Every structure is written in C-alpha cells, then in structure tokens.
Amino acid sequence: MSKKALCIMSGGMDSTLVAYIMRSRGYEIVALHFNYGQRTVGKELSCFRAICEDLGVLEQYEIDLDFFKAIGSSALTDHTIDVPTGGIEVGVPITYVPFRNGIFLSIATAIAEKExxxxxxxGVVEEDSSGYPDCRETFIEAFQKGANLGTKETTNITIEMPLVHLQKSQIVEEAIKMDAPLHLTWSCYQNEEKGCGVCDSCRLRLRGFERAGAIDPIEYV
Structure with missing residues (x-):
C-alpha cells in the first residue's frame, strides 16, 4: 500500500509547490481545499481543481466554512475592510484570518486519519510571509503533538512544512525546477480576473519572481 499525504492546497504558489514536493517524495496525494468566504473564493477553487488535474489527484476534498465571515476582523473575509495596497506591513496585517491554519489543520487531521x-x-512560510502567527514553525510543531494526542493510537501523523524557511525567490526557483504549474496558481487577495499587483500577496509574489530572475506567468492589471 502506498504512503499517502494530505496536502492543504489553496490554489496558491506555495501550497502547490508543497504538493509537488510531496509527490516527488513518493506520496500519493490527497488534496484538501477550503472555501472560507475569502474575496477570491471562486478563482482559488478553480485553480485548486486545475492543479489537482495536473497532479493526477484521485481523492480531493472541498470544504465550505462559513463562520470566518461571521467572525470578520480580516480584510480577506470582511468586505467592509479594505485590502491594504500601500506596501507590505510590519507586524500582523489586517489580512490575517484568526487562527485559520489551526482550524484548517484540525479538519485536515480528521481527514488524514480517515484516509x-x-x-x-x-505551505507555511515563516521568514518571507506576511507575519501571520499561525505560519510559524513552532506553532506547527506544537499542533502536530496535539493532533497525535487527539487521534487513535494507531494514527501517527507528521506535519510537513518544506517551505517554512525559504524566501519567495527560492520558492519560485524550486517551483520552476520541479516544473510545478505556476501558471495555474493565484495569489491576489482582491481580484479574480487579473492580479492587482499591489496587495501584500501580489507584492510578495512579484518580488519573488523578480529576485529569482523569472517572469510571472499570470496576468496583472
């Protein structure tokens, strides 16, 4: 029986590369995507499906979470809060969705145990991310302990985060090397047709391509 990895995939560049890395390590990929009321929910879902097709994924989950919109407080899920476009912020930005990765990992643990x-x-990135506290290596390591304490004795799950210490330019270089379909990925926080080029996520992505000496294959306004 082949070993299986549950990959949390947003449709973005980082999580896409992680899925291709795990496949290269000999894992059968089970793909998991969340629709959580984010502004670009439709685009991210279509990207996820296209990437799964490219990967040849046989088992995929699409989970709808509506409570993030009820909580609000993030520019990604509360449309009364503008997405910042003035440059990458210092500290935890307004695009932080409260404990999103903790909630995603909880659901992922349940599915991983079942599968x-x-x-x-x-695809958490610590050094070159937007400063989200739930992207830290220490948090993921602590969550892994909790996940294994809260599941069956026969369940032993390792949480892999192969990009955690990479910079965006290194992620671009690695994705190109692995022939990951960067043209199918999406990073923009606010547009679904063409990337805005000015939100934190677009700026990080564009800067990564620039420093890697590569051309971003997606379109921008």
Whole structure:
C-alpha cells in the first residue's frame, strides 16, 4: 500500500509547490481545499481543481466554512475592510484570518486519519510571509503533538512544512525546477480576473519572481 499525504492546497504558489514536493517524495496525494468566504473564493477553487488535474489527484476534498465571515476582523473575509495596497506591513496585517491554519489543520487531521495518511503537508512560510502567527514553525510543531494526542493510537501523523524557511525567490526557483504549474496558481487577495499587483500577496509574489530572475506567468492589471 502506498504512503499517502494530505496536502492543504489553496490554489496558491506555495501550497502547490508543497504538493509537488510531496509527490516527488513518493506520496500519493490527497488534496484538501477550503472555501472560507475569502474575496477570491471562486478563482482559488478553480485553480485548486486545475492543479489537482495536473497532479493526477484521485481523492480531493472541498470544504465550505462559513463562520470566518461571521467572525470578520480580516480584510480577506470582511468586505467592509479594505485590502491594504500601500506596501507590505510590519507586524500582523489586517489580512490575517484568526487562527485559520489551526482550524484548517484540525479538519485536515480528521481527514488524514480517515484516509490513512501518514503526513499532512502545508505551505507555511515563516521568514518571507506576511507575519501571520499561525505560519510559524513552532506553532506547527506544537499542533502536530496535539493532533497525535487527539487521534487513535494507531494514527501517527507528521506535519510537513518544506517551505517554512525559504524566501519567495527560492520558492519560485524550486517551483520552476520541479516544473510545478505556476501558471495555474493565484495569489491576489482582491481580484479574480487579473492580479492587482499591489496587495501584500501580489507584492510578495512579484518580488519573488523578480529576485529569482523569472517572469510571472499570470496576468496583472
């Protein structure tokens, strides 16, 4: 029986590369995507499906979470809060969705246990991210302990975060090297047709391509 990895995939560049890394390590990929009321929910879902097709994923989950919109407080889920476009912020930005990765990982743990996955893979990036507290390596390591304490004795899950110490330019370089379909990925926080080029996520992505000496294959306004 082949080993399986549950990959949390947003349709973005980081989580896409992680899925291709896990496949290269010999894992069968079980793909998991969340629709949580984010502004670009439709675009991210279509990207996820296209990437799964490219990967040849046989088992995929699309989970709808509506409570993030009820909580609000994030520019990604509360449309009364503008997405910042003035440059990458210092500290935890308004695009932070409260404990999003903790909630995603909780659901991922349940699915991984059901599917018999030995690994959960997540595309958190600590050094060159937007400063989200739930992207830290220490948090993911602590969550792994909790996940294994809260599941069956026969369940032993490792949470893999192969990009956690990389910079965006290194992620671009690695994705190109692995022939990951960057043209199918999406990063923009606010547009679904063409990237805005000015939100935090677009700026990080564009800067990564520039420093890697590569051309971003997606379109921008």
């Amino acid at each position: 018999g996955c030995s690994a959960i893979a997540i």
